[in-house]
Amino acid sequence: MGDEKYILLLNLCKGVGPRRFFALMDHFKTAQNVFNASYSELLEVPGITDEICNNIIRNRDYDIDFYIKRMNLKGINYVTFYSDDYPELLKNIFDPPPVLFYIGDISIQGITIAVVGSRKPSYYGIKAANKIAGDLAASGVIIVSGMARGIDSTAQWAAVNADGKTIAVLGCGVDVIYPPENRGLYEKIIKTGLVISEYPPGTQPIAGYFPQRNRIISGISRGVLVIEAGEKSGSLITVQMALEQGRDVFAVPGNIFSAMSVGCNRLIKDGAKLVASAQDVMEEYQCYDEIDGSFDDKNKSENDLTADERKIYDVIRSLQAMNIDELAAVVDMPVEKINSILTILELKGRIRRLPGKNFETL
DSSP, X not given: OOHHHHHHHHHTSTTOOHHHHHHHHHHHSSHHHHHHSOHHHHHTSTTOOHHHHHHHHHGGGOXXXXXXXXXXXXXXXXXXXXXXXXXXXXXXXXXXXXXXXXXXOTTOOSOEEEEEEOSSOOHHHHHHHHHHHHHHHHTXXXXXXXXXXXXXXXXXXXXXXXXXXXXXXXXXXXXXXXXXXXXXXXXXXXXXXXEEESSOTTOOOOTTHHHHHHHHHHHTOSEEEXXXXXXXXXXXXXXXXXXXXXXXXXXXXXXXXXXXGHHHHHHHHTTOEEOSSHHXXXXXXXXXXXXXXXXXXXXXXXXXXXXHHHHHHHHHHHTSEEEHHHHHHHHOOOHHHHHHHHHHHHHTTSEEEETTTEEEEO
């Protein structure tokens, strides 16, 4: 069988979390080699204990094909870190999940903004989440959240109702609906968006899984928007991870007399961008003029590009599709600058992102 299946099998071994997984892959180069290794060879890898060795050896005879077939019957698929379909932004965080299980459209592409906040929001918080997330989604931004009670589900419902795209990152298996009252939202998302989790199908939610999944919420997003968070809100964990990952942080200001706004107001004081509308988020990416449900037609005019944007756009158009490394060689620009320009062209509706770091013109 191919190494993708061995990667899935290794990921399922008890005790092999992301760090041990990548330590094994660095040492043995392929997952198949891991399963072919002897007990003593496995012990040479830092962090691999006798118990983990036994778990790996025990899994050698596991029928992974049957496991995959059972997943597929439920509409569940998986993607590994080494696949072109694995979210590119997520590959660059400190401890990316080796495998993502998913239901929906894994190829979903666009600017991703995470929206997080209180589990028990006020009317103000609900109204802000509904308006800002809805406007962002209507403008083509993909809303990322955890499908939790409160701001999470409000923002994702707003995206669905705006006929936009949303990604739900779960702290349980993708076939486990939690909280159960979000069944309607879940069913909408799997039809029009994407539900993902690092936890195998059937995994029930436990408290420790939710802070861990927050690194994925921020990891697949360009920025994180916080709407209503108290001083010790769990959404501030997502913010901390976003900062560690180099993501943008946005916050909606709140009532200075409300305990539910302490977290957001402090974030703004510490340098997060104040957000009063979807346009405030889009301005950070330098190319959105007005929220009106769609990108303005003038964004597609021939005169809206700078010289560098035009240069990259013309190269991609002439060669049909290109990846970042090829572009860097052709246009003689730093990769960091190219990445920034590609983001702007994407927001202007001039190009779209393809699997494998490729881009094509629209």
